[in-house]
Amino acid sequence: MSLQWTIIATFLYAEIAAVLLLTLPIASPSKWQKFFKSKFLAYISSQASIYFLVLIGVLILCLLDAIREMVKYSNMEPTDHQHLDAEMQGHMRLFRAQRNFFISGFALFLLIVIRRLVQMISELATLLAQAEANFRQAQSASATAKTLLDQQGAGDEKSKKKVEELRNEIDAVRKELSREKKDKEAVVSQADSIKREYDRLSEEFSKLEKKLTVAGGDKKAD
Template identity: 90%
Template sequence: MSLQWTIIASFLYAEIAFVLLLALPIASPSKWQKFFRSKFLAYISNQASIYFLVLIGVLILCLLDAIREMQKYSNMESTDHQHLDAEMQGNMRLFRAQRNFYISGFALFLLIVIRRLVQMIAELATLLAQAEANFRQAQSASATAKTLLSQQGEGDEKNKKEVEELK
């Protein structure tokens, strides 16, 4: 495997590990959000969109190169197996082109999946914080309503006693 495809395959393996890390219930969404909003990642995220687009561009170029290689080696003529070594070499090149196609395709796909996973985890953390705030607000409103009802009940009892005394 050439150097560029070794780098892309290593990047694919790192992406797989990162997706598994995000998908496993190791940390809560709020902890992930704290990590994603840390100073280190905030420093990197200023240029992250540019890096992300450049990375997508490189992966698309590698994918197109693999597609071109696949088409080049899949249209080879069969010469009645007279030159077996040439046919085997052509099949080997086709196999490598297909392997490179899958490596770059999955790397591109996982890059998009990772971006969406990070967005969804951040949104989930925000929604969980809102739900917790709404629950606290509902508890506070319930406690206030109970105290008002108990005060109103005491006032009703006083009014009933006054009415009975007047009778």
């Protein structure tokens, strides 16, 4: 494997490790968000869009190069006078092109998955913080309403108006909590869906890699 594809394969393995860290219940979304907002990552995130586009461009170029090699060696038709060594070299180059295709393709896919996972974890942490703040606000409003009800009688018109306002505020906060709970469940459901898709693609990648390994071994044996 050339230096170029060794680097891309190493990058792919690092991506797989990153996806596992983000999907496994190792830390809560709030802790992940604190990590994302650390000084080092904050410095990197200021130019993250540029780095992301550069990585996307490099991986797309490598993917296109692998496809070109696959098409090139797939269309080679052996002749009667072709030497056996040349034919074996053609098969070996085709196998390498297919391997490079899967490496660059999965590296490109996981790069997009990791970016989306980071965004979803940050959104989930924000929703949890908002829900906690709204819950505390609702508790404070409920305590204030109870205090007013205890101090003043039901016949006090001013107190009734204040209590009504507080009740309306509590109802509004409860509705906001319900909406944020639904948003949180939607984000968690989407994260679970991405995790299942990743597991399925990883399984397919393992099967394809085994098939390519077997095919390469058979070609070498021939």
